[in-house]
């Protein structure tokens with residue numbers, strides 16, 4: 424086990440339901456890892472206390488103190504600014520408004536900390552240690568209840584002017600489409616996420632379409648989820664298959680936009696909905712092929728994340744090390 428203080432960082436992947444922390448070295452090797460439930464309903468105070476507890480456990484497990492860390496990287500959901508370290512809002516963390524999360528962690532731990540969007544952290548994790556190793560231009564897309572993402576251009580995460588870049592889920596696909604949580608119409612995530620799939624299924628069931636989807640949801644339309652629809656589709660339910668293909672179509676429209684704009688070598692597609700696999704992804708790739716420029720489509724490789732749940736936590740740690748290196752504080 425390497426305890427080299429210059430190359431060890433603590434990564435935090437803060438989610439709406441779970442907190443993951445890990446001590447990792449510059450090669451992405453984990454020295455320790457901790458997993459706990461996010462007390463989201465308790466607001467920022469309860470959540471921050473849980474993060475600090477988890478950090479203390481993960482350091483003990485690694486047999487080191489905060490002093491021997493190079494830095495701390497925090498991946499957090501929602502809108503944040505890496506420059507100021509402030510988490511503005513987060514749809515999965517009720518009560519969070521303009522929380523100076525980076526400074527709080529820095530003060531408590533006495534260690535330099537860095538804040539980054541969780542999907543951007545996952546993109547970095549996959550670039551350095553996962554499916555994107557060796558790539559220079561990578562797009563990471565996570566499709567679950569919403570759609571998030573991270574853009575890597577020429578080996579660097581693209582943060583934009585104020586750290587807000589990479590909100591892939593809110594590119595407009597259909598300007599007359601359903602209203603998104605952000606207030607716009609027809610965003611990618613309101614058409615191609617798990618939430619979108621479940622919403623369409625409920626609509627069709629209420630309109631009287633014959634389907635076994637409801638049986639898998641115990642007869643309760645409110646319990647119709649992407650998972651339930653996938654189960655029905657595996658049992659050859661026509662509506663379930665049609666809706667998954669339709670969702671795949673919308674995934675593909677968004678992918679075509681990304682391919683035409685960024686000409687990436689690799690697009691890593693993760694998140695709960697991607698576990699449906701080919702039934703969703705084949706129509707997505709097919710639609711992307713039809714819509715993207717052929718020369719750009721031909722070079723892109725589609726991949727699954729290789730780090731599973733750890734892309735975010737490893738990416739947050741790697742981001743912290745990279746930022747230290749950039750500022751000349753790491754040799």
Ligand SMILES: [Zn+2]
Pocket residue numbers: 592593603604605606607610
């Ligand atoms: Zn939106």
